[in-house]
Amino acid sequence: MTGAIVAAKALSKWYGEVIGLNSFDLELHEGITGFVGPNGSGKSTFFKLVSGLIRPSVGQIRVLGEDPWANQPLMARLGFCPDYDNLSDEQTFRSFLAFVGGLHGMRGPTMGSRIEEVARIVGMGEHIDRRIGGYSKGMRQRTKIAGAMLHEPELLLLDEPLSGTDPLGRREIIALVQSLHAEHGHNVIVSSHVLHEIERLTPQVAVLYKGRAIATGNIQEIRGLIDKHPHNILVESDRLDELAKRLVGLPCVVSMQFSPDRTGLTVQVTRPEEFFAAMPGLVEAVGCRVRRMLSLDDDLESVFRYLVG
Amino acid sequence: MRAVGINRIEYRPWKGRRTDPNRRLLVISENVLRRNLASKGVLLVLIVGLILVHIFSIIGAVFFPHEALTNADMIGGQAPTVEPINATRNVTGPLGVDPALLVNGSFTVVGDVSVEGTLTLTGALAGNGSMVFARTLFQMGNVTTQGYLSLEGTLTIDGTIFGKGTISGTGHMNGTGMVSGNVTGGGTTTSGPTFVGGGYLTSGLLVIFTMLLAAVVCSDIIADDMADSSFVLYFSRPVRTIDYFVGKFTGAALVMGLFCVLPPMVYALVMLGTQTGSDYGGGLVILGKTILAGVFTAVFFLPFGLMVSSLTDRKAYAGVGIFMSLFVLTIISGIFSRGSREWLLVDPFNMVSYAYRLLFGGSLPSGLHASHLAVAISLVIVVPLIAAYFWIGRKGAGK
Numbered sequence: 001m002t003g004a005i006v007a008a009k010a011l012s013k014w015y016g017e018v019i020g021l022n023s024f025d026l027e028l029h030e031g032i033t034g035f036v037g038p039n040g041s042g043k044s045t046f047f048k049l050v051s052g053l054i055r056p057s058v059g060q061i062r063v064l065g066e067d068p069w070a071n072q073p074l075m076a077r078l079g080f081c082p083d084y085d086n087l088s089d090e091q092t093f094r095s096f097l098a099f100v101g102g103l104h105g106m107r108g109p110t111m112g113s114r115i116e117e118v119a120r121i122v123g124m125g126e127h128i129d130r131r132i133g134g135y136s137k138g139m140r141q142r143t144k145i146a147g148a149m150l151h152e153p154e155l156l157l158l159d160e161p162l163s164g165t166d167p168l169g170r171r172e173i174i175a176l177v178q179s180l181h182a183e184h185g186h187n188v189i190v191s192s193h194v195l196h197e198i199e200r201l202t203p204q205v206a207v208l209y210k211g212r213a214i215a216t217g218n219i220q221e222i223r224g225l226i227d228k229h230p231h232n233i234l235v236e237s238d239r240l241d242e243l244a245k246r247l248v249g250l251p252c253v254v255s256m257q258f259s260p261d262r263t264g265l266t267v268q269v270t271r272p273e274e275f276f277a278a279m280p281g282l283v284e285a286v287g288c289r290v291r292r293m294l295s296l297d298d299d300l301e302s303v304f305r306y307l308v309g
Numbered sequence: 310m311r312a313v314g315i316n317r318i319e320y321r322p323w324k325g326r327r328t329d330p331n332r333r334l335l336v337i338s339e340n341v342l343r344r345n346l347a348s349k350g351v352l353l354v355l356i357v358g359l360i361l362v363h364i365f366s367i368i369g370a371v372f373f374p375h376e377a378l379t380n381a382d383m384i385g386g387q388a389p390t391v392e393p394i395n396a397t398r399n400v401t402g403p404l405g406v407d408p409a410l411l412v413n414g415s416f417t418v419v420g421d422v423s424v425e426g427t428l429t430l431t432g433a434l435a436g437n438g439s440m441v442f443a444r445t446l447f448q449m450g451n452v453t454t455q456g457y458l459s460l461e462g463t464l465t466i467d468g469t470i471f472g473k474g475t476i477s478g479t480g481h482m483n484g485t486g487m488v489s490g491n492v493t494g495g496g497t498t499t500s501g502p503t504f505v506g507g508g509y510l511t512s513g514l515l516v517i518f519t520m521l522l523a524a525v526v527c528s529d530i531i532a533d534d535m536a537d538s539s540f541v542l543y544f545s546r547p548v549r550t551i552d553y554f555v556g557k558f559t560g561a562a563l564v565m566g567l568f569c570v571l572p573p574m575v576y577a578l579v580m581l582g583t584q585t586g587s588d589y590g591g592g593l594v595i596l597g598k599t600i601l602a603g604v605f606t607a608v609f610f611l612p613f614g615l616m617v618s619s620l621t622d623r624k625a626y627a628g629v630g631i632f633m634s635l636f637v638l639t640i641i642s643g644i645f646s647r648g649s650r651e652w653l654l655v656d657p658f659n660m661v662s663y664a665y666r667l668l669f670g671g672s673l674p675s676g677l678h679a680s681h682l683a684v685a686i687s688l689v690i691v692v693p694l695i696a697a698y699f700w701i702g703r704k705g706a707g708k
């Protein structure tokens with residue numbers, strides 16, 4: 001377990017009869033690492049264990065070479081952004097960060113200038129004195145991230161930072177997280193239950209399912225595993241018959257099934273990216289109007305079922 | 310697993326000035342203070358309480374001539390006086406009757422008297438008026454007589470008399486206990502009394518509003534952190550459970566101090582500043598005692614409040630729970646103190662009132678001991694503190 005920023009060995013955590021993590025083995029090194037898994041897979045439990053908020057039931061975990069449990073000096077080197085929003089609407093970005101800085105023992109003009117620096121980094125410079133109650137979801141997420149990075153931690157733990165954000169906000173946060181490592185040197189562990197989001201953040205991922213790390217490594221390798229299994233995509237459109245004829249020609253399409261009222265078409269594909277890339281051309285060629293198109297497996301539940309057999 | 314493809318820049322450590330970790334609890338207290346001073350509920354209780362409890366007294370201190378600041382100004386009646394039994398004293402003023410009063414002598418009633426509680430008479434009772442016993446299941450503070458009682462015989466007191474009624478007579482009062490309040494009449498009273506009651510601190514309103522304020526301040530102090538998981542905000546930082554706990558307690562105590570410490574201090578200073586006499590030394594001692602009494606009052610209800618707040622994540626439940634729990638103790642005390650006077654010490658109102666008496670040189674009602682009071686107060690403070698700390702540790706992060 002040397003050289004790793006986080007190392008877990010036979011790590012288990014259970015809450016009464018509920019298992020949070022189950023015999024979890026993992027080593028994470030410097031850089032950005034994505035944690036992906038469906039709800040209840042153990043992501044938040046892992047983050048709490050890393051940040052010393054809870055104690056392992058069995059096994060051991062080392063963070064930056066130390067045991068995180070009740071380790072206040074280590075906590076000063078970590079920055080944790082939880083998945084839920086507990087920001088007070090009455091506070092401003094500045095007052096929230098001043099409070100957080102105070103908890104880290106920061107104060108005075110140095111803290112003031114650091115708050116302004118962090119506000120610029122997370123793109124909140126213009127809203128620094130606005131009430132948080134008036135922030136959008138994306139701005140609130142960035143405020144939370146700012147709270148986690150204010151004290152310049154070595155390791156940032158971002159639990160579902162993209163949750164609830166709109167596409168634009170998501171893109172901005174992804175760029176922010178990448179810059180936190182590339183420009184500011186933070187190691188980052190970031191979680192999401194959406195594989196595509198994590199894929200845009202980092203090539204290094206760990207896939208969690210039911211409290212276990214079922215796959216770790218480069219995203220392309222994991223994608224290869226997933227692509228061996230059909231992926232279900234629902235398309236709702238007019239002129240579905242013509243569209244279906246064209247879809248048959250795509251190599252990635254395995255099968256298709258019309259809904260009983262023939263207003264929807266469920267397409268099974270092996271490589272979703274290939275399908276999504278081809279769709280705009282097909283739609284244009286057929287001249288149909290697509291009302292809705294969504295991946296039925298986007299919750300990743302099925303993906304994880306594939307991975308675990 | 311090793312990340313690839315990112316040009317990592319080395320970690321830049323914090324270059325600012327970090328403070329002592331102990332200072333971090335002050336950040337938490339400051340946050341509690343700010344939040345409470347922005348809370349409409351807290352402000353409402355504070356303002357109403359300040360007007361009803363403090364402002365009128367302070368105005369009175371300015372306009373009513375007085376020679377010096379005395380203990381009696383704080384806890385009522387005359388200055389505490391311990392006189393030998395069978396000494397004789399003429400007094401004037403209102404009187405209430407303690408529910409456990411034991412009368413061994415005789416007296417005559419020429420007016421009406423209403424007693425809420427139990428009055429035990431082993432002597433003769435003669436009267437031209439009527440005597441009404443309005444027994445209640447529990448008492449809130451002092452029992453009050455509403456009518457007039459005239460004495461022509463001898464009244465022997467083994468208990469305590471205090472209240473707001475009026476007693477007048479030509480008889481004698483012989484006692485080994487205390488007379489709290491004043492006796493009106495042309496008769497004589499033979500007793501070993503400390504004359505207290507109806508003072509600035511012991512009016513009863515102060516304790517009621519303090520309890521109400523504690524309930525409002527403590528209702529969300531921990532419950533809200535549990536409800537919105539703000540615990541993580543604290544415990545994922547270099548903040549220990551004790552920092553969090555002491556920080557919250559200190560913050561709440563500062564809010565309470567705005568009601569319990571500051572106004573009594575102002576009252577004492579105004580009394581000192583407007584006195585006609587020249588004894589400032591004694592007044593300064595009383596000022597010190599007043600600050601001590603204020604600090605005691607400010608922190609007395611907080612452990613209980615913190616404990617209840619740590620048991621639920623519902624602010625409303627916590628607020629009502631704190632208030633009702635304290636009243637339950639009062640009810641229990643009211644019921645069982647008829648059997649044994651020691652149960653009076655279970656009532657938080659009595660604890661505070663008796664502590665004031667001791668602090669300002671008075672004595673406890675007969676049958677009660679200062680050591681027992683100290684134990685009762687310690688239990689009310691220490692046990693909830695430990696319980697709250699334990700629960701915060703458990704629930705804080707599910708450790």
